[in-house]
Amino acid sequence: MSRVIELTDQELTEVLQLINQLYGYDFTGYASASMHRRVYRFMHASGLNTYDDLRYNLSEQKATFEHFLEFISVNVTEMFRDPEFFKTIKEEVFPRLATYPLIRIWHAGCATGEEVFSMAILLKEAGLLERTRIYATDINPVNIEKAKKGIMTLQVIKDYTANYIKSGGSKDFSGYYTALYNNALISKELRENILFSQHNLVTDQVFNEFQLVCCRNVMIYFNKGLQNKVLHLLHDSLAPLGYLALGPKESLLFTDIADRFEVISPAFKIFRRNQ
Amino acid sequence: MAKAFDIIIIGGSAGSVQVISQIIHELPAVLPVPVVIVLHRLKNVASEMSKILSAQTNKVIVEPDDKDPIKNSFIYLAPQNYHLLIESDFTFSLDYSEVVQYSRPSIDVTFESAAKVYGKKAFAVLLSGGNKDGTNGIGAVIVRGGKAIVQHPDSALYPAMPSAAIASNKGIPTLYPEQIIEYLNKNLNPSR
Numbered sequence: 261m262s263r264v265i266e267l268t269d270q271e272l273t274e275v276l277q278l279i280n281q282l283y284g285y286d287f288t289g290y291a292s293a294s295m296h297r298r299v300y301r302f303m304h305a306s307g308l309n310t311y312d313d314l315r316y317n318l319s320e321q322k323a324t325f326e327h328f329l330e331f332i333s334v335n336v337t338e339m340f341r342d343p344e345f346f347k348t349i350k351e352e353v354f355p356r357l358a359t360y361p362l363i364r365i366w367h368a369g370c371a372t373g374e375e376v377f378s379m380a381i382l383l384k385e386a387g388l389l390e391r392t393r394i395y396a397t398d399i400n401p402v403n404i405e406k407a408k409k410g411i412m413t414l415q416v417i418k419d420y421t422a423n424y425i426k427s428g429g430s431k432d433f434s435g436y437y438t439a440l441y442n443n444a445l446i447s448k449e450l451r452e453n454i455l456f457s458q459h460n461l462v463t464d465q466v467f468n469e470f471q472l473v474c475c476r477n478v479m480i481y482f483n484k485g486l487q488n489k490v491l492h493l494l495h496d497s498l499a500p501l502g503y504l505a506l507g508p509k510e511s512l513l514f515t516d517i518a519d520r521f522e523v524i525s526p527a528f529k530i531f532r533r534n535q
Numbered sequence: 536m537a538k539a540f541d542i543i544i545i546g547g548s549a550g551s552v553q554v555i556s557q558i559i560h561e562l563p564a565v566l567p568v569p570v571v572i573v574l575h576r577l578k579n580v581a582s583e584m585s586k587i588l589s590a591q592t593n594k595v596i597v598e599p600d601d602k603d604p605i606k607n608s609f610i611y612l613a614p615q616n617y618h619l620l621i622e623s624d625f626t627f628s629l630d631y632s633e634v635v636q637y638s639r640p641s642i643d644v645t646f647e648s649a650a651k652v653y654g655k656k657a658f659a660v661l662l663s664g665g666n667k668d669g670t671n672g673i674g675a676v677i678v679r680g681g682k683a684i685v686q687h688p689d690s691a692l693y694p695a696m697p698s699a700a701i702a703s704n705k706g707i708p709t710l711y712p713e714q715i716i717e718y719l720n721k722n723l724n725p726s727r
Contacts, residue, residue, distance in 0.1 A: 269623065291620075291622060291628045292622055292623060293620035293621060293622050293623075293628055293630075293648045293651075293652075294620055294628060294630045294632070296651075297620075297630070297632075297644070297647075297648075298632070334630070334631060334632045336631055336632055336633055341616075426580075477629075477631045479601075480601045480617075480628060480629045480630065480631065481628075481630070484602055487602070507601075507629075507631075508614075509598070509599070509600045509601050509614050509617060509629050510600065510601050511600040511601060511602065511603075513600075514602050
């Protein structure tokens with residue numbers, strides 16, 4: 261491994277402020293340890309060896325920033341990650357959702373859509389998909405374009421099938437996609453009621469009212485102050501008695517609105533907004 | 536007397552669970568520092584590892600949530616399917632980004648971030664495993680003046696991981712499990 265190209269905390273802050281000024285993406289509230297790693301990875305991959313190189317290239321070339329955005333936003337995801345979470349959603353949350361004539365769900369920070377497709381499968385199996393509108397948003401436009409296509413590699417499908425079964429799925433998983441050469445295309449029927457669009461949790465506003473908001477493993481990249489701010493946004497996006505699902509290791513403990521939620525599943529961090 | 540180190544970080548993969556249990560079991564009941572364990576394990580299966588380790592060691596081992604403060608005397612286990620990072624305000628943060636050395640949690644990631652925050656007050660232990668994770672992390676700890684030791688490959692069920700770290704970090708002490716325990720206990724009780 262080449263020797264560490266490392267920015268000081270101060271330098272990192274300055275780079276992030278520069279990006280905010282030039283491109284309107286505010287990463288200044290991101291958790292520092294992970295951001296340092298990602299900037300390092302970006303510099304390494306782009307052949308930028310110093311802080312000055314980084315600043316110069318980011319200022320002079322929009323393409324450098326677009327590349328940077330790719331590296332900064334974490335796009336790792338999988339279908340039915342934490343299978344038991346999906347099982348819990350199906351058992352604890354769906355019966356409530358079923359009481360609404362029209363169900364609105366928001367996947368905030370959906371990356372390339374794998375969890376959204378997982379949710380659509382469960383909704384379909386529960387007979388709810390037709391009256392559900394899923395809004396799936398991500399900060400990164402490249403992710404959104406990919407998600408809209410609904411294509412993934414066949415290589416990962418085996419894992420996803422196993423996850424699906426662990427989540428309690430009992431149908432034939434291969435019925436949910438069409439294999440094309442080395443790819444799997446998620447069936448149109450599942451994608452029909454999903455609206456993918458770009459949205460930045462840090463700077464954008466409430467845009468609808470939802471019965472369920474999934475924001476899993478997104479806020480782990482934010483510092484406590486930003487987490488608090490975004491949780492207010494998520495809270496305000498929920499209908500009274502709407503559900504909020506976070507990642508299994510995320511917590512409301514460090515926020516000032518923990519008391520506005522009831523805990524539905526402590527293990528899978530499913531909460532319900534108070535009346 | 537000042538503590539020799541402010542954190543113990545332990546990395547292990549295949550063949551390391553027994554050694555980790557043994558080490559934790561033999562540590563003092565009340566620890567003056569936090570211990571952070573990064574252990575490779577399967578994802579997407581319900582993991583009982585923290586319970587198993589707790590039962591085997593008579594100590595409470597917890598998986599931290601994102602942003603939990605790092606407290607002395609606590610023994611933490613990196614949650615499955617996340618990288619575990621340490622922030623400069625001594626809190627944990629989790630990261631669900633690409634695997635590093637085919638691993639998430641990756642030992643390198645935790646060791647590198649601990650090295651950055653704790654500098655010469657970091658103490659790293661790398662145990663048995665079948666890949667190269669931990670080698671860069673051990674290097675990062677040493678570069679920043681921290682202390683690192685490796686399980687002697689002869690005593691490791693899977694020697695590849697300690698061997699890789701030894702090859703890249705010349706002169707690093709290699710210890711047998713009993714010696715690791717002895718070393719830790721000596722340094723955790725400076726008055727003795």
